Amino acid sequence: xxxxxxxxxxxxxxxxxxxxxxxxxxxxxxxxxxxxxxxxxxxxxxxxxxxxxxxxxxxxxxxxxxxxxxxxxxxxxxxxxxxxxxxxxxxxxxxxxxxxxxxxxxxxxxxxxxxxxxxxxxxxxxxxxxxxxxxxxxxxxxxxxxxxxxxxxxxxxxxxxxxxxxxxxxxxxxxxxxxxxxxxxxxxxxxxxxxxxxxxxxxxxxxxxxxxxxxxxxxxxxxxxxxxxxxxxxxxxxxx
Numbered sequence: 547x548x549x550x551x552x553x554x555x556x557x558x559x560x561x562x563x564x565x566x567x568x569x570x571x572x573x574x575x576x577x578x579x580x581x582x583x584x585x586x587x588x589x590x591x592x593x594x595x596x597x598x599x600x601x602x603x604x605x606x607x608x609x610x611x612x613x614x615x616x617x618x619x620x621x622x623x624x625x626x627x628x629x630x631x632x633x634x635x636x637x638x639x640x641x642x643x644x645x646x647x648x649x650x651x652x653x654x655x656x657x658x659x660x661x662x663x664x665x666x667x668x669x670x671x672x673x674x675x676x677x678x679x680x681x682x683x684x685x686x687x688x689x690x691x692x693x694x695x696x697x698x699x700x701x702x703x704x705x706x707x708x709x710x711x712x713x714x715x716x717x718x719x720x721x722x723x724x725x726x727x728x729x730x731x732x733x734x735x736x737x738x739x740x741x742x743x744x745x746x747x748x749x750x751x752x753x754x755x756x757x758x759x760x761x762x763x764x765x766x767x768x769x770x771x772x773x774x775x776x777x778x779x780x781x782x783x784x785x786x
Contacts (some may be wrong), residue, residue: 548727552708553663559623561706566659567627568598569741573658576685576735576775577601577682578608581654582660584731584777586680592616593736594674595660598634602656606636618643619738630776644673652678659684659773661721662709671725675780683722683776684735688712692750715766718774734762738771 552558559734581587581665587610593602596617606615617638619625628638655678657733662685674681694701705711713721719729738754750769758765758772766772 553619553621553624556615556623558621558708565598565624565627567598567600569737570598571604572737572740573684573735574601574604574608576720576733577656577658578777580682580733580777581608582729584628586654586777588680590653591653592643592648592652592678593656593701594618594656594677595657595663596628596638597620597621597624599624599631601658603631605656608729617625618646643677644670648677654678654680654682657681657683658713659686662686662688662711662713666708668709668721668725669757670777671722677709677724679778679779680725680730683778685713685718685774685776687714687718687766687774688769689714689717689774690768691741691768692764707758713774715763715774719776722776723777723781726781726783727779728781729776733775734766735773735775736771736774738769 552733588611589612590607591602591613592615595600596619599617602615602617606613613635615636618629618641619628620640622640622644625638625640632638655674659672661670663668686709688700688703688709700712719732722729736758739751739758750771753767754771757768
């Protein structure tokens with residue numbers, strides 16, 4: 547049975563001993579590109595569910611030199627790994643961010659591959675909304691024709707990665723809007739093309755690349771191997 551305990555008692559660490567550090571520079575590069583594209587140079591940046599902290603560390607290299615960065619995670623094992631990355635402007639906390647008062651709100655809050663793990667994901671997103679002026683979400687798009695047709699794909703994702711909810715591009719964006727966010731920009735991140743480590747992923751690389759080039763939405767829906775990177779802010783009606 548999956549629960550928050552897997553993140554605090556070491557179960558998640560046992561299944562994912564690196565806390566996905568090997569993908570962190572790639573994710574940070576995509577985030578930095580999205581911020582640059584939208585003319586954003588935030589100074590107070592936080593990450594909820596920061597894991598081992600490598601995304602925040604690498605992203606900090608592209609931010610203003612006086613930027614302050616804070617990472618929060620309920621997993622003591624993750625924060626144990628993150629502490630080795632601390633610096634004068636980068637700090638990590640073994641805390642539930644939503645249990646803490648934050649005033650004023652952060653300039654930017656990262657939520658990278660997080661809310662698909664949360665039981666009440668809509669409640670989580672609605673509560674998170676008041677903690678920052680802008681948000682970057684990275685959402686795995688687990689729902690694809692390939693994943694549905696291949697027996698056991700989604701159940702393996704649930705067991706190994708702890709995903710409780712599965713999204714397509716359309717349902718991911720609808721979720722953010724339903725939770726009170728205004729989407730400013732979004733783009734695919736092609737992990738299945740850029741990070742093809744598994745044999746099945748490598749075998750599907752060429753058809754995935756061709757289809758994605760011809761029709762990005764169709765490629766993502768057919769073959770999977772993509773996530774959605776979203777820049778958002780609290781909707782005007784919600785922040786008023």
